[in-house]
Amino acid sequence: MNIEMTRNYLRRNGVWIGFLILVFVMSIATNGDFLSARNLTNLLRQASLNGILAAGMTLVILIGGIDLSVGSVAALAGIFAGISQVHWGWAGAGTSGAFASFFLAVGVGLFSGFVTGALLAILRIAPFVITLGAMVIARGLALIFSNGASISPMGENLIPIATEYLSLTLSAAFIIVFMSLFIWGNRKQLIEALFPILTFGLFSYSFLAYRGFPILVLFMVAAMGLVAFLLSQTSFGRSVYSIGSNEKASQWAGVPVRRVTWIVYSLMGLFAGITGVLLSSRLNGADPNAGQLFELDAIAAVVIGGTSLKGGVGTIMGTLIGTLVIATLNNGMDLLSVPSFYQMVFKGIIIIVAVSVDKGQRQTI
Amino acid sequence: MAELARLSNVTKDFSGVKALDAVNLRLESNEILALVGENGAGKSTLMKILSGVYPSGSFTGEIFIDGKPTHFTSPLDAEKSGIAIIHQELSSFPHLTVAENIFVGHWPTRFGLVDWAQLNKKALQILNRVGANCKPTDMMGNLSVGTQQIIEIAKALSRESRIIILDEPTSALTPKEVKSLFLLLKELKNSGHALVYISHKMEEIYNLTDRIVVLRDGKTVHTALTSELPEEKLISHMVGRSLDRLFPHFPTRELGDQVLKIENFAGKNKAGKHLFGPLSLNLRRGEILGFAGLLGAGRSEILQSLFGDLNIEVQGSLKLKNSTVKVKHPREALRHNLAFVGEDRKRDSLLPTRSLNENVSIARLASNSLLRWLNNSKEKNTSSISLAQMNTKMSSLEQSIQELSGGNQQKIILARALQTSPEIIILDEPTRGVDVGAKYEIYEIIFKLVQQGKSLLLVSSDLPELMALSDRIVVISEGFMTAEFNRSEFSETEIMKMAIKKVAREIS
Numbered sequence: 001m002n003i004e005m006t007r008n009y010l011r012r013n014g015v016w017i018g019f020l021i022l023v024f025v026m027s028i029a030t031n032g033d034f035l036s037a038r039n040l041t042n043l044l045r046q047a048s049l050n051g052i053l054a055a056g057m058t059l060v061i062l063i064g065g066i067d068l069s070v071g072s073v074a075a076l077a078g079i080f081a082g083i084s085q086v087h088w089g090w091a092g093a094g095t096s097g098a099f100a101s102f103f104l105a106v107g108v109g110l111f112s113g114f115v116t117g118a119l120l121a122i123l124r125i126a127p128f129v130i131t132l133g134a135m136v137i138a139r140g141l142a143l144i145f146s147n148g149a150s151i152s153p154m155g156e157n158l159i160p161i162a163t164e165y166l167s168l169t170l171s172a173a174f175i176i177v178f179m180s181l182f183i184w185g186n187r188k189q190l191i192e193a194l195f196p197i198l199t200f201g202l203f204s205y206s207f208l209a210y211r212g213f214p215i216l217v218l219f220m221v222a223a224m225g226l227v228a229f230l231l232s233q234t235s236f237g238r239s240v241y242s243i244g245s246n247e248k249a250s251q252w253a254g255v256p257v258r259r260v261t262w263i264v265y266s267l268m269g270l271f272a273g274i275t276g277v278l279l280s281s282r283l284n285g286a287d288p289n290a291g292q293l294f295e296l297d298a299i300a301a302v303v304i305g306g307t308s309l310k311g312g313v314g315t316i317m318g319t320l321i322g323t324l325v326i327a328t329l330n331n332g333m334d335l336l337s338v339p340s341f342y343q344m345v346f347k348g349i350i351i352i353v354a355v356s357v358d359k360g361q362r363q364t365i
Numbered sequence: 366m367a368e369l370a371r372l373s374n375v376t377k378d379f380s381g382v383k384a385l386d387a388v389n390l391r392l393e394s395n396e397i398l399a400l401v402g403e404n405g406a407g408k409s410t411l412m413k414i415l416s417g418v419y420p421s422g423s424f425t426g427e428i429f430i431d432g433k434p435t436h437f438t439s440p441l442d443a444e445k446s447g448i449a450i451i452h453q454e455l456s457s458f459p460h461l462t463v464a465e466n467i468f469v470g471h472w473p474t475r476f477g478l479v480d481w482a483q484l485n486k487k488a489l490q491i492l493n494r495v496g497a498n499c500k501p502t503d504m505m506g507n508l509s510v511g512t513q514q515i516i517e518i519a520k521a522l523s524r525e526s527r528i529i530i531l532d533e534p535t536s537a538l539t540p541k542e543v544k545s546l547f548l549l550l551k552e553l554k555n556s557g558h559a560l561v562y563i564s565h566k567m568e569e570i571y572n573l574t575d576r577i578v579v580l581r582d583g584k585t586v587h588t589a590l591t592s593e594l595p596e597e598k599l600i601s602h603m604v605g606r607s608l609d610r611l612f613p614h615f616p617t618r619e620l621g622d623q624v625l626k627i628e629n630f631a632g633k634n635k636a637g638k639h640l641f642g643p644l645s646l647n648l649r650r651g652e653i654l655g656f657a658g659l660l661g662a663g664r665s666e667i668l669q670s671l672f673g674d675l676n677i678e679v680q681g682s683l684k685l686k687n688s689t690v691k692v693k694h695p696r697e698a699l700r701h702n703l704a705f706v707g708e709d710r711k712r713d714s715l716l717p718t719r720s721l722n723e724n725v726s727i728a729r730l731a732s733n734s735l736l737r738w739l740n741n742s743k744e745k746n747t748s749s750i751s752l753a754q755m756n757t758k759m760s761s762l763e764q765s766i767q768e769l770s771g772g773n774q775q776k777i778i779l780a781r782a783l784q785t786s787p788e789i790i791i792l793d794e795p796t797r798g799v800d801v802g803a804k805y806e807i808y809e810i811i812f813k814l815v816q817q818g819k820s821l822l823l824v825s826s827d828l829p830e831l832m833a834l835s836d837r838i839v840v841i842s843e844g845f846m847t848a849e850f851n852r853s854e855f856s857e858t859e860i861m862k863m864a865i866k867k868v869a870r871e872i873s
Binding site for chain 2: 232234235236237238239241242244245246248250251252253254255256259260263308312313
């Protein structure tokens with residue numbers, strides 16, 4: 001009985017264990033460079049943009065949908081941040097100019113998601129088709145508004161949101177509050193949260209040993225935290241799971257299916273907008289061709305995390321570990337100077353292996 | 366009579382739970398065997414073993430075909446040994462023709478290509494043999510469920526199956542279709558086939574079968590010739606206790622004021638096709654109003670449109686208590702204190718990937734504001750209480766709803782509907798696919814509800830059940846109301862007569 005329970009426990013945490021193995025292998029292969037505080041901090045910063053998109057994508061996939069437009073929408077939002085900063089001169093308007101650009105870009109993302117969601121709710125066409133269309137339209141608009149060229153430089157008040165760190169004291173305070181909340185939230189089954197706690201501990205240590213908590217990572221924590229809260233603590237979250245499980249039954253049970261669908265895609269757009277402005281801040285310029293294939297990394301993170309593409313099953317913790325797996329692969333292969341063409345091949349293989357192993361485990365439980 | 370197949374000492378367990386426990390079963394030619402038992406008794410598991418779905422090695426015990434021990438590693442092996450299974454939910458391909466459906470996977474070929482002429486010719490021969498009322502080139506999806514059922518049998522015959530297993534084949538058939546199905550089954554029996562008939566319907570078992578095997582908790586508890594086993598005894602073997610009645614005592618009560626009234630109520634679908642009405646009805650507090658009619662008569666559509674079905678456009682007026690309302694979405698219906706349990710549990714009710722707890726609470730939570738905070742521990746308490754009241758058999762609230770039997774699933778769905786504290790409850794086929802014991806419990810729940818002053822609109826294709834439960838029955842035929850009977854006037858033949866009555870279209 002005890003062996004059985006242990007085995008089930010390990011199966012449930014298969015992706016986390018896979019992640020730890022990956023970390024171990026990378027550390028050995030890089031003579032410990034991988035585990036340095038600086039590298040782990042960078043790894044999480046690299047993971048953040050995908051993590052924000054994946055948080056929204058979790059909701060989208062949970063209701064049985066898909067959103068292929070997020071990369072293009074991020075680019076479009078970034079272009080608006082760039083235009084407002086450079087052409088409209090908001091870069092010269094200090095902090096308020098930075099805020100205005102930020103919210104303009106986020107608003108563009110939200111609006112895109114709002115329109116996509118409305119089309120889905122009204123036309124009842126498969127989300128794959130609508131968002132494929134939206135993907136091409138948003139990319140086209142980004143190229144039109146930018147005249148096909150990148151826009152730079154961004155104002156010095158906007159750039160810090162993607163490059164700065166919280167001070168060490170503030171970082172420590174934030175980490176303590178976050179960890180206490182997380183542990184308290186899981187107090188009834190702490191053993192189930194063991195792997196996440198270990199992972200959080202590892203990254204917290206690196207932040208404190210390096211330059212503090214990256215602001216970029218804060219955005220990811222906020223996005224995932226918001227989605228986690230919605231999913232577990234509100235009737236909106238229940239409706240999301242319910243729609244993905246059986247849309248018709250949800251309708252009969254009084255779930256406002258269209259409204260929830262609409263909100264989910266709007267949130268996805270909002271997250272894509274945030275990603276866009278963060279991306280252009282990090283690169284110090286808005287590129288109309290940015291964000292290509294972002295949607296695929298986001299979908300991969302969600303699926304590696306165990307969310308069913310049919311909808312109705314999945315958690316944000318799964319998406320987090322999926323995001324970390326992808327980021328670790330990218331980062332580790334960079335450290336090992338694997339040529340980028342080969343990286344793509346490896347990443348594809350890992351995605352297929354991870355999902356098929358996870359699926360096999362689930363069926364045997 | 367000759368023995369075609371025998372299962373000996375078959376035991377199958379699912380992670381420690383014994384689904385079958387040393388079961389023995391003998392199938393003989395020229396015989397229709399009834400396999401009966403409550404949901405969860407092990408019928409499906411047994412048939413899955415016989416048809417190779419659970420391969421040899423995943424269970425203990427032996428299968429003998431024509432006296433020889435046989436091991437199936439896949440359903441294909443079983444098919445080759447002459448065993449065919451026809452599932453409750455048809456597994457046909459609606460977008461292929463009848464001939465293609467019959468020969469799927471076994472297409473006659475010429476030079477490696479499908480020989481269409483041969484395909485249709487062979488199909489026609491088999492269709493004639495089973496007396497199916499269709500052409501080989503008809504699209505499967507355009508045929509009635511009854512005809513599709515018969516084509517499934519034709520498919521089995523095309524593979525020279527000698528043993529045909531039918532799992533509740535009549536649940537979606539009209540009485541006429543049932544009749545022709547039975548004729549066919551009897552003919553097959555006389556031509557030397559062995560048939561296994563799985564059903565909850567007593568009438569069918571006694572009309573059709575020769576021998577009965579009763580399964581309970583994975584064991585064969587009784588075997589007898591059908592002619593020698595009276596119905597009450599059969600039921601007591603099935604449930605393991607004696608049920609002196611099929612139905613609880615009908616509660617006498619005073620009916621209250623009118624709570625619902627519809628006038629000139631008519632509905633059509635989005636494509637403009639007439640579905641029902643115009644018709645006028647009323648419902649009083651504490652009353653059970655039954656809807657009788659054939660499948661497809663429009664009964665379900667009437668109830669669905671009362672509950673705000675998005676695909677039905679309605680005309681006419683709906684009055685709840687004394688105010689006229691429009692119900693455009695199930696959410697609005699819930700706010701007007703209506704509740705609804707749909708006819709097809711899998712399609713209309715179950716959230717298969719979610720826990721019992723979430724399945725129970727979804728209507729109460731979702732019909733409120735979306736941003737409402739959940740109180741998880743309070744929610745679980747509420748769910749536990751609801752399910753305990755329903756006497757649901759379960760191991761934990763976190764269990765997946767798919768692990769429960771049909772009867773227990775139905776209780777969960779009823780509990781979900783009641784959590785919104787409705788005044789008027791719409792139940793469409795509430796006992797479909799539910800075993801005898803759970804049926805009785807559902808009847809008790811229904812009677813308890815009306816004694817508390819709730820009112821019910823009820824559809825059931827099981828006429829004796831409908832007559833036992835209703836205060837009043839309206840009969841629907843082709844979307845129109847053809848008759849109304851008070852409880853004292855109930856008569857099966859009169860109701861059936863009105864149910865098949867042709868209605869002159871009053872409006873086009």
